[in-house]
Amino acid sequence: MNTDNKTMILDEWKDKNLEELLEKLEDISQAMDHEDTPLEEAFAKYQEGVALVAYCNQKIEKVEHEIKVLEGGQA
Numbered sequence: 001m002n003t004d005n006k007t008m009i010l011d012e013w014k015d016k017n018l019e020e021l022l023e024k025l026e027d028i029s030q031a032m033d034h035e036d037t038p039l040e041e042a043f044a045k046y047q048e049g050v051a052l053v054a055y056c057n058q059k060i061e062k063v064e065h066e067i068k069v070l071e072g073g074q075a
Contacts, residue, residue, distance in 0.1 A: 010055065018059055025052050 013021060028049040032042050 010051075013052070013055055018056060021052060021056050021059070025049060025056070028052065 013024075016024070028045050031037060032045050032049070037045075
């Protein structure tokens with residue numbers, strides 16, 4: 001996945017909530033499960049899924065950090 005594609009995908013995801021992103025991840029997974037999916041398309045979906053998992057993890061870590069701050073933990 002090149003930088004332009006990654007930027008375009010990140011732009012698509014930035015306004016979505018975590019639940020919507022997890023639904024997208026499920027869609028990617030289901031698309032990859034079809035036996036008739038060409039290898040190139042499956043690989044592109046895999047790359048998108050890996051990037052989406054990383055993005056979701058960042059969002060989760062940010063929320064966890066904010067919770068710790070609100071609870072008086074370290075910033």
